[in-house]
Amino acid sequence: MAPPTRVAPLLHAALEYAAAGVPVLPLHSPTATGCSCRRPDCDRPGKHPRWHRHLLRHGLHDASTRPEVIRRWWTRWPEANLALRTGDRFDVCDVDRPDGAAALRALVRDRRFTGPVVRTGSGGWHLYLRPTGAGNRSGLLPGVDWRGAGGYVVAPPSRHASGRDYRWIRPPGVALADCPPELTALLFPPAPAARSGSDGSGTTDRVRDPSRYASAALAAEAGTVAGAVVGTRNTTLYRAAYHLGQLAAAHLLDEHDILVVLADAAHRSGLGRYEIDRTIRSGLRTGQRHPRHGLAA
Ligand SMILES: [Zn+2]
Structure with a gap:
């Protein structure tokens, strides 16, 4: 279905993330009829991990930085979307459009995010920040989720069910910034x-x-x-x-x-x-x- 040129970029990107020390995980991929998991009721097409008794026995813990493992995964599933494990190298603030963007702007006002940013396939943003130690939280703000310890994010050049690709709008190589204190306060409420x-x-x-x-x-x-x-x-x-x-x-x-x-x-x-x-x-x-x-x- 996808042109053969799609294959190399996913494997190539996965190897590059791994070389930078970020554990990578293969996900299902969106298809013409929904999701490669073939479940008619799949509500997260192309966004959930592939499970395989031998290759992915430990799920998130099996996210790997080993090139031979990554080559094996993308040889078996050349079109697999890819996810990066959060919580070790970075946390990700997952901002939906338009609610999340508005809520976040209202919270942090003029503060600017200087770290790496991904434009998601649905038109939202993933803001990469220094790890906070927090776990995953959905609805941290309206339209804003947190991906931390025990989580993962879909990463470029994965394809969204909409047909659009995730892409870096500020590259992964730029320095991570600290989580803004206003967000830290939400992640770790005083009581x-x-x-x-x-x-x-x-x-x-x-x-x-x-x-x-x-x-x-x-x-x-x-x-x-x-x-x-x-x-x-x-x-x-x-x-x-x-x-x-x-x-x-x-x-x-x-x-x-x-x-x-x-x-x-x-x-x-x-x-x-x-x-x-x-x-x-x-x-x-x-x-x-x-x-x-x-x-x-
Ligand atoms: Zn699925």
């Missing part, structure tokens, strides 16, 4: 009680940083799921999805992140793909209907 939007029950003093708590909970649940033994795997997975769904309902985790991380962990436990998908979605749905009050519960 959970300052959060609005809960139904008044508040959060306990034991949890000083709900975002970190949620990231840690995601990692812990993934570990439990990956280590579950035969006979308990499905129940363990459901329970994990349920708990994390509660955090998603409180806007502390992104539903897609939960899907990716839990599916990866369940895959490692040996569960089949169909069962994994069904169980996670069911647990998430139920958990989201029962938001947790008091995060340390």
Whole structure:
């Protein structure tokens, strides 16, 4: 479908990122009918990782800087979009158009971003900043998501479902800037009680940083799921999805992140793909209907 000239740039770019020390991950790619994952209900065409029992057993942790691994991936999937792992070398502020751009401008006013910037295939922006230690957050501001520890971003020259390519409008080689203090304050709120939007029950003093708590909970649940033994795997997975769904309902985790991380962990436990998908979605749905009050519960 895509002209052969598409093949070399993706592999070439992946090797260049890796040479600069940034772990790379192959994603599915948009097709004429949707997504190369061939799921009719795929809601993130060309934006989610490829899972393969042998090549991608550890998901995000398998993001690689090894040229031989990268060559193998893009030989097998020449048109695979590519993602860069966030949280180590950089974090990314993901800004949608037009809401995100307006919200961000209102927050940081005259402050200018000097680091690398990507124009996304949907017309938004990825601002690359020094890592903050924060995990992923969706809805940090209206139209603004954060990709940090445990996350990834689609990177140039990947193709968006719209047919447009992601491209650098300020190159990856320019120096990273610090996260603006206004954004840092949102990423690390002084106390959970300052959060609005809960139904008044508040959060306990034991949890000083709900975002970190949620990231840690995601990692812990993934570990439990990956280590579950035969006979308990499905129940363990459901329970994990349920708990994390509660955090998603409180806007502390992104539903897609939960899907990716839990599916990866369940895959490692040996569960089949169909069962994994069904169980996670069911647990998430139920958990989201029962938001947790008091995060340390
Ligand atoms: Zn897909």
